Amino acid sequence: xxxxxxxxxxxxxxxxxxxxxxxxxxxxxxxxxxxxxxxxxxxxxxxxxxxxxxxxxxxxxxxxxxxxxxxxxxxxxxxxxxxxxxxxxxxxxxxxxxxxxxxxxxxxxxxxxxxxxxxxxxxxxxxxxxxxxxxxxxxxxxxxxxxxxxxxxxxxxxxxxxxxxxxxxxxxxxxxxxxxxxxxxxxxxxxxxxxxxxxxxxxxxxxxxxxxxxxxxxxxxxxxxxxxxxxxxxxxxxxxxxxxxxxxxxxxxxxxxxxxx
Amino acid sequence: xxxxxxxxxxxxxxxxxxxxxxxxxxxxxxxxxxxxxxxxxxxxxxxxxxxxxxxxxxxxxxxxxxxxxxxxxxxxxxxxxxxxxxxxxxxxxxxxxxxxxxxxxxxxxxxxxxxxxxxxxxxxxxxxxxxxxxxxxxxxxxxxxxxxxxxxxxxxxxxxxxxxxxxxxxxxxxxxxxxxxxxxxxxxxxxxxxxxxxxxxxxxxxxxxxxxxxxxxxxxxxxxxxxxxxxxxxxxxxxxxxxxxxxxxxxxxxxxxxxxxxxxxxxxx
Numbered sequence: 001x002x003x004x005x006x007x008x009x010x011x012x013x014x015x016x017x018x019x020x021x022x023x024x025x026x027x028x029x030x031x032x033x034x035x036x037x038x039x040x041x042x043x044x045x046x047x048x049x050x051x052x053x054x055x056x057x058x059x060x061x062x063x064x065x066x067x068x069x070x071x072x073x074x075x076x077x078x079x080x081x082x083x084x085x086x087x088x089x090x091x092x093x094x095x096x097x098x099x100x101x102x103x104x105x106x107x108x109x110x111x112x113x114x115x116x117x118x119x120x121x122x123x124x125x126x127x128x129x130x131x132x133x134x135x136x137x138x139x140x141x142x143x144x145x146x147x148x149x150x151x152x153x154x155x156x157x158x159x160x161x162x163x164x165x166x167x168x169x170x171x172x173x174x175x176x177x178x179x180x181x182x183x184x185x186x187x188x189x190x191x192x193x194x195x196x197x198x199x200x201x202x203x204x205x206x207x208x209x210x211x212x213x214x215x216x217x218x219x220x221x222x223x224x225x226x227x228x229x230x231x232x233x234x235x236x237x238x239x240x241x242x243x244x245x246x247x248x249x250x251x252x253x254x255x256x257x258x259x260x261x
Numbered sequence: 262x263x264x265x266x267x268x269x270x271x272x273x274x275x276x277x278x279x280x281x282x283x284x285x286x287x288x289x290x291x292x293x294x295x296x297x298x299x300x301x302x303x304x305x306x307x308x309x310x311x312x313x314x315x316x317x318x319x320x321x322x323x324x325x326x327x328x329x330x331x332x333x334x335x336x337x338x339x340x341x342x343x344x345x346x347x348x349x350x351x352x353x354x355x356x357x358x359x360x361x362x363x364x365x366x367x368x369x370x371x372x373x374x375x376x377x378x379x380x381x382x383x384x385x386x387x388x389x390x391x392x393x394x395x396x397x398x399x400x401x402x403x404x405x406x407x408x409x410x411x412x413x414x415x416x417x418x419x420x421x422x423x424x425x426x427x428x429x430x431x432x433x434x435x436x437x438x439x440x441x442x443x444x445x446x447x448x449x450x451x452x453x454x455x456x457x458x459x460x461x462x463x464x465x466x467x468x469x470x471x472x473x474x475x476x477x478x479x480x481x482x483x484x485x486x487x488x489x490x491x492x493x494x495x496x497x498x499x500x501x502x503x504x505x506x507x508x509x510x511x512x513x514x515x516x517x518x519x520x521x522x523x524x525x526x527x528x529x530x
Binding site: 030042044051055057081115116117152154 | 319338339340341393397399400429431433434435436476477522
């Protein structure tokens with residue numbers, strides 16, 4: 001049953017405070033009219049009223065000059081899809097002379113519950129000198145890459161990603177020198193997915209030897225790479241701290257707050 | 262004589278179970294024949310709904326009607342799909358082997374699978390207008406309903422359970438879809454009844470299942486058929502069904518709120 005008028009305003013919380021998370025609501029409930037507030041995330045407008053579209057908690061944010069923003073949030077950050085223009089964290093799965101296939105693990109900072117596949121085409125790796133790019137010198141399998149979604153893709157193609165900015169590119173890479181070779185034969189190895197983890201565990205698991213998939217380390221023909229994590233030295237090279245060999249990657253610029261000098 | 266340990270030895274005498282089954286069916290027929298007249302056509306069966314009970318699925322719901330229909334439904338959030346365009350909703354409806362009364366005609370027959378597929382298509386038709394598929398491009402949402410016991414109006418209960426499960430999984434929806442079933446007994450001047458029990462449904466001359474989005478007051482699916490009488494009767498049946506859906510909505514809404522509270526309490530603990 002829709003609630004209007006003073007009862008509705010009580011449920012939305014007191015005005016004057018910046019944020020009042022209160023009162024659970026259900027999909028399809030009428031929250032208020034569009035004259036009183038603007039629709040935020042988790043809501044939709046119809047016939048001049050704002051309705052909730054999630055089963056969660058109502059939140060009312062008061063902006064100073066504009067109308068307050070009404071949104072519905074669910075505590076479990078779920079059901080996020082990579083949108084066009086979002087920066088995603090992905091893991092390179094296999095490379096080709098024309099593109100690199102990746103698995104999208106995080107959108108922004110929220111992990112995805114099911115992985116999506118993406119493609120980084122050769123001409124989208126760099127912004128300058130696109131025809132001289134070699135994919136083998138930009139990415140390798142099992143690199144962690146920050147990329148931006150440029151398109152949702154058409155039939156039979158995955159999400160299209162691009163690393164053509166300074167802040168996008170390889171973030172974590174392991175060196176070839178210290179890597180085990182389990183003799184799978186092919187030069188391009190398929191690597192098992194790291195299941196989506198919380199942000200705090202991600203860094204820890206990426207640096208351990210074990211693959212945390214439920215099949216264990218080496219049981220279904222995938223290799224686990226215990227190579228050493230490399231240090232970036234320029235926008236196109238990374239160096240292994242143990243063997244001091246340099247390898248080519250398209251490196252993402254380190255944010256100034258993370259640099260230690 | 263040496264004991265044969267390789268075989269299980271059954272009892273010396275055995276009797277067919279049909280002896281006992283026949284008496285139970287006779288009792289039930291007598292009861293129904295006597296009690297059919299005073300049943301109020303607008304009475305709704307008691308409804309029990311609970312959301313958020315399965316841990317394996319992202320959203321789940323269990324709906325039980327007073328006549329004995331029990332439906333368990335699970336929903337999974339957006340997963341990658343290969344087709345472009347807005348998201349797709351994949352519905353599956355299964356009957357448990359022990360759901361119906363009496364023996365199954367031929368277990369695993371094509372007719373059973375066909376009926377399940379039809380029910381799944383009906384579920385999809387009822388749920389699609391309620392889910393905001395435009396918010397999930399290139400994704401597929403999966404809903405699976407399992408009918409544990411059929412006591413009449415199974416499809417309507419499945420629609421309600423599936424909508425609850427989707428809302429519990431955090432899928433953005435325009436509204437909850439509420440299902441209600443009606444039937445009309447074969448007597449010449451009989452009127453439509455809400456939420457028939459299984460014997461009434463079996464003997465009915467016409468059946469109807471409605472799915473309504475209560476807050477938006479839109480009907481998302483009308484399914485059914487039979488010999489229902491003049492068209493005004495069908496219109497009156499629709500109105501009766503809509504009224505039944507509106508009366509069921511508060512219970513479903515309350516179950517979702519309780520599930521949200523339980524989830525918050527579990528997250529805080």
